[in-house]
Amino acid sequence: MKLEIRNLIHVILDTVFPIQCLGCKSEGAWLCEKCLRAIPLKEIDHCPQCKQHSAGGAYCEHCRPQSFLEGIAVAADYHNPVVTQAIKTLKYRFMPDVGAQLSRLLVWRVQDLARRAPQSAGHWLGTAGEAPFSFFGSFSNIVVIPVPLHPRRLRWRGFNQATQLARGFAEELQLPCNDIDLRRVHHTKSQAQLHASERKRNLQNSFVWRGGDLAGRKILLIDDVATTGATLQACGQALQAAGAAAIWGLVVAQN
Ligand SMILES: [Zn+2]
Numbered sequence: 501m502k503l504e505i506r507n508l509i510h511v512i513l514d515t516v517f518p519i520q521c522l523g524c525k526s527e528g529a530w531l532c533e534k535c536l537r538a539i540p541l542k543e544i545d546h547c548p549q550c551k552q553h554s555a556g557g558a559y560c561e562h563c564r565p566q567s568f569l570e571g572i573a574v575a576a577d578y579h580n581p582v583v584t585q586a587i588k589t590l591k592y593r594f595m596p597d598v599g600a601q602l603s604r605l606l607v608w609r610v611q612d613l614a615r616r617a618p619q620s621a622g623h624w625l626g627t628a629g630e631a632p633f634s635f636f637g638s639f640s641n642i643v644v645i646p647v648p649l650h651p652r653r654l655r656w657r658g659f660n661q662a663t664q665l666a667r668g669f670a671e672e673l674q675l676p677c678n679d680i681d682l683r684r685v686h687h688t689k690s691q692a693q694l695h696a697s698e699r700k701r702n703l704q705n706s707f708v709w710r711g712g713d714l715a716g717r718k719i720l721l722i723d724d725v726a727t728t729g730a731t732l733q734a735c736g737q738a739l740q741a742a743g744a745a746a747i748w749g750l751v752v753a754q755n
Pocket residue numbers: 521522523524525526531532533534535536
C-alpha cells in the first residue's frame with residue numbers, strides 16, 4: 501500500500517474511530533499517561549542466554565564469551581496485556597506514534613540502570629567481573645542505533661518500529677541516534693518460524709555497518725521485542741567489527 505494512501509486511511513479512521521488508550525479506553529492517545537506509568541518495569545533480570553539471574557540483564561560469565569553484547573536490558577513484561585497490545589498496534593496496525601510512547605519505558609529502564617551503576621567516571625568500559633551496568637554510569641559516548649529492517653519489509657510497513665523507539669528514546673535523553681548506517685543486507689526468513697539454532701544461522705552476516713569508525717563508542721542497540729537475542733547478536737557482530745567498544749541491547753519486552 502502506498503504511504504500516502506495509508507496515511508489518508510489513517511486520517512479517516514481516526515475521525516470515525518478516535519484513538520483510544522489501549523489500557524483504559526479513554527480518548528486521545530494510544531497510551532494515556534496514567535496507563536503508561538502503571539506498566540511495571542522489569543525488576544528481576546536474567547542472562548539472555550541461559551536465563552539465570554543476572555543484574556540488569558547482563559550475560560553471565562559463562563555466556564558472555566560467546567556474546568557480542570554485554571547484555572540485553574528489557575523494559576517490561578511481554579505478558580502485560582497493555583504492553584502486548586501496544587507492540588501489536590505499533591507493528592501490525594501500522595501506528596508509528598505508539599513507538600514514541602513506548603520509548604518512554606526504555607528511558608525509565610535506562611534511568612533505573614544508571615541509578616544502579618557505579619559512578620566512576622572514566623571507567624565506564626569495565627572488565628569482566630565488574631558491575632555489569634558500569635556501561636550506564638555515563639551517557640557520554642553512547643550512540644543509539646535501531647535494529648534495521650530489510651528495505652523490502654520497510655516498504656511494506658512504511659516505517660521501522662525500532663527506529664520509532666530509538667528516535668523517541670534518544671530525543672528524550674538527548675543522545676545521538678544513527679538510524680541509517682547499520683543495514684540489513686539479506687532478506688532473511690521470518691524468525692518466528694525458526695528454532696534457536698536456525699535463527700542464528702539465518703541471520704549470520706545479514707547486517708553490515710556502513711558508517712564511520714566506532715572505536716571507543718558505546719552502542720545502545722534498540723528493538724521492540726527480543727526472543728532469543730539472535731537478531732541483536734547479529735547486529736552486535738557488525739558493530740563490533742566496526743570497532744564498537746561496548747554494546748548493550750535495549751528492548752521493550754522479551755517474549
Ligand atoms: Zn489509559
